[in-house]
Amino acid sequence: MTEPSAHSIWLRPERAGRGPTPTFDRDRIAAAGIALADADGLPAVTMRAVAVALGAGPASLYRYVATRDELLELMIDRVNGEISYDALGSGHWLDDLLALARQSRSVYLAHPWLLDATAARTPVGPHALTYLEHALAALADVDVSPRTKLEAIAILNAVVSTLTRAEVIQRLAGQTIPQWQQAQAEYLTQVAMAGHHPHLATALTGQPPEAEDSSEALFDRILTRVLTGLLQPDDIGATSVRGRAKVEPGGHSREATEGREP
Amino acid sequence: MTEPSAHSIWLRPERAGRGPTPTFDRDRIAAAGIALADADGLPAVTMRAVAVALGAGPASLYRYVATRDELLELMIDRVNGEISYDALGSGHWLDDLLALARQSRSVYLAHPWLLDATAARTPVGPHALTYLEHALAALADVDVSPRTKLEAIAILNAVVSTLTRAEVIQRLAGQTIPQWQQAQAEYLTQVAMAGHHPHLATALTGQPPEAEDSSEALFDRILTRVLTGLLQPDDIGATSVRGRAKVEPGGHSREATEGREP
DNA sequence: AGATACTGCATACATCGTTCGCAGAACAGG
DNA sequence: CCTGTTCTGCGAACGATGTATGCAGTATCT
Numbered sequence A, B: 001m002t003e004p005s006a007h008s009i010w011l012r013p014e015r016a017g018r019g020p021t022p023t024f025d026r027d028r029i030a031a032a033g034i035a036l037a038d039a040d041g042l043p044a045v046t047m048r049a050v051a052v053a054l055g056a057g058p059a060s061l062y063r064y065v066a067t068r069d070e071l072l073e074l075m076i077d078r079v080n081g082e083i084s085y086d087a088l089g090s091g092h093w094l095d096d097l098l099a100l101a102r103q104s105r106s107v108y109l110a111h112p113w114l115l116d117a118t119a120a121r122t123p124v125g126p127h128a129l130t131y132l133e134h135a136l137a138a139l140a141d142v143d144v145s146p147r148t149k150l151e152a153i154a155i156l157n158a159v160v161s162t163l164t165r166a167e168v169i170q171r172l173a174g175q176t177i178p179q180w181q182q183a184q185a186e187y188l189t190q191v192a193m194a195g196h197h198p199h200l201a202t203a204l205t206g207q208p209p210e211a212e213d214s215s216e217a218l219f220d221r222i223l224t225r226v227l228t229g230l231l232q233p234d235d236i237g238a239t240s241v242r243g244r245a246k247v248e249p250g251g252h253s254r255e256a257t258e259g260r261e262p
Numbered sequence C: 001a002g003a004t005a006c007t008g009c010a011t012a013c014a015t016c017g018t019t020c021g022c023a024g025a026a027c028a029g030g
Numbered sequence D: 001c002c003t004g005t006t007c008t009g010c011g012a013a014c015g016a017t018g019t020a021t022g023c024a025g026t027a028t029c030t
Helices: A026-040 A047-053 A068-080 A093-110 A113-120 A126-138 A146-175 A179-193 A198-204 A215-230 B026-040 B047-053 B068-080 B093-110 B113-120 B126-138 B146-175 B179-193 B198-204 B215-230 B238-242
Strands: none
Touching (some): A026 A068, A047 A068, A068 A093, A068 A113, A068 A126, A093 A113, A093 A126, A093 A146, A093 A215, A126 A146, A126 B198, A146 A179, A146 B146, A146 B215, A179 B126, A215 B215, B026 B113, B068 B093, B068 B113, B093 B113, B093 B126, B093 B215, B113 B146
16 A cells, blocks of 8 residues: 555655655745745746755755645745734634734735735645634634535635735735736726726726725725625525515525515 | 837737738637646646647747737636626626626636636636626616725625635545545544644534535525625725724624624 | 738747656664 | 665756747738
């Protein structure tokens, strides 16, 4: 039999104490990759670059990591370790989840490449599981199925990354002037003004730099709405479309025709 | 002056009718790429592979596309063209947005690589703008700021892709047995049972294959909750979070957990 | 007709992830 | 202490990929 699923790096012991003492360890390698990514983005994290950053030969990393993807997983999990759980335990699940989300946002802002790294994969490293554990703990007293809780957390993470991505892009637009974005703006207005997209046009010609809330306030407001909408008791929501509409007991029709004037 | 932002393929005319008649066009190239991606996933879409699929030389594609990323944009926009807007115009914004979301889900399910392709980038092709236009049209009568509408649509898309990704993964788990997933499951239970993650353990040992709703019902239910939560009038939800920088355990139950009845 | 500006394409290059094989270091057992 | 085993670092190389370049030919414009 082969080793039971060495397909995940988290199941493989970091050291099998037989041979010579390794020069590095997973954490140092992850740190080196993170430094490169912080400085020059994800594409700068190549096997050779990380190797020379560590003062090692180009192929030495493969003693610690089976593939580049595993290196990225190491990096992801290490920055997930920057999350603090001190502000939790308020007794209010929403406050706790918001605190978690803010921590997550902080990590994204500190390491923007994390947005791209986690876009395709779902992190499952130890720190990610710790995060998940705390999120579930926050929801311990909420009366929905575990399944619903996991869904809510997954969606929460998706919304956090979406909001933070928008924030990062907007921040980039502030200092540097990426030409592709200039092009996109030009193209967008051009299409919108062509006449076939009236709603888009009005949406874009709205008040752009108006007195907006701070990013944090916006972040909290949206997440609050999403979470309160998501985590209603399990039997609500399937029958009532309008969140604040009174739920008629016995009304099992899924018609979304409530609260509308004929 | 250089050409005004030829950085986006959508700003560049497909043909500048000067030279010989091109053998292909963007749509055929996109179709070839889509066929490859449908069959063998995104990594199978290499410049050479698409070229030989078209019966062309390895470097010929660069007459139509400046980079591989642009080829992906072409593919993304072409599958976005599969969206139908027939079921819209119900007069109920929620129904219309749900119809849009279901269409989006269908496209994701038909072309799972789209999940990876759109994970990092935000599609801005013509069909994506048409989609956005219809989404904004559905929200025309909702009394929130344009900004809020755009946010809601962005989050809607993020949630749709998150849910659909889960669906695709679950579908793959059904037929084939990807070993990395076997490994993940093993690892997850192993960590959960180690004792340090009690909530995770209970969440995982829940009733997995219980009588669940159909995927479509689940999809609709979650999206309904998210959307109704998001698109409350703009003055609600902004004040609820800000009021208390200080969290006290055992304090007032939040208005989110209780119903909205006066 | 000539100039122009495009087309297809073969070739080439740089870079990347990854594999292979070997010399040497640490540990286990006697 | 010695010997075998098992690991380590790593130089070198392989295959694949995205992309640039130059050339021969063709369609359009003046």
